[in-house]
Amino acid sequence: MLSEDGRLLTAVWLVRERTEREARELFAGLAADLGALDVDPVLGQMARQAAADEGRHARRCRALVARFAAPAAPPAPLPPRRLQLGPPELPIARRALYASVALSCVTETLATALLLELRRRATDATVRATLHEVLRDEVDHARLGWAHLAAVARTGTAAWLAPHVPAMLRAALGGQIAPVDGGAPDPDLSGYGLLPHAEVFRVVRAVAAEVLFPGLERFGIDTAEARASLPS
């Protein structure tokens, strides 16, 4: 596929590959922090499993990069970014909770909803199989965060996270939290795992309103600021 669509799909799956690699490192870091804390060991196991899953997802993305780039040679993986989750001065227990909420509650919850929609629309068999595999794991990755948050809220407080949630949302959405107006309409590549931007925004708004924000509030995190950060 050498068309413009092919180039776009190559670029998208290339970015997804990098995202998966970054998630692998972040979950590995979270697993290490959880291992040093007096928390349910299941949480650490879930984080280690998530790191392994993300590495596998990256390989699936690489296969699709090669497929969409063909017959040209696939581009090299994008260099990973140096990511820092949360303020660097946080003590380890808060750093771990921040990472759990940012990675799992926010990012993976949104990703699960988007993947459900993506998979529903995917027509390409390989893309659909990849989305299915990733989705199956992302459900567990999201639940890691909700598990950790629930455990903390049971004996302490997570309210301090409230002002950080907007930044978590921005990070999860790549800085784009509003629909793109004007310009040429998106090509319909949903069969290959790419939703139109407006559709992404619609899903994100819905899952934030019905799943993410109520979930955070359930565990004592005020979401007024986060809700305001998502334009209607």
Place this chain on the structure above:
Amino acid sequence: MDLKRLFHVLVVGGSVAAGCERSRMGGLTAADAAGAQDVGMPESAAPEVPGAAEDAATSDVMSMDGAAMDLILMDAAAMDVGATADAAVATDASDGPTGNPCFCSPTRCCDLHEGAPATVQAGVHCCWGTKC
């Protein structure tokens, strides 16, 4: 996409995983559902293991972690989180309020209050003969 059910699967399912120490590694199994001792359940609180008839009745009980999620993710033309999560809830809630999740571990899913009776955590109800 039924977002209420997605909330149930991710948020409620995740928070219960923390409390009941089962998570994706196993979750509540049919044996648990049938009354086998759960993690953290004191001997005195463990319900008796029911007979074969109840075993059969609960043999399709799915945890929110394993089989239920497989159902949620299985390929189906009309697939969404909704109907399959409903199925999970319906089969889990063997003797509790219809539509509520039934996760029970008396020592892990209850809020303890000094001087007052323990209460079931939000989103959970006791089932299979257990109570806080």
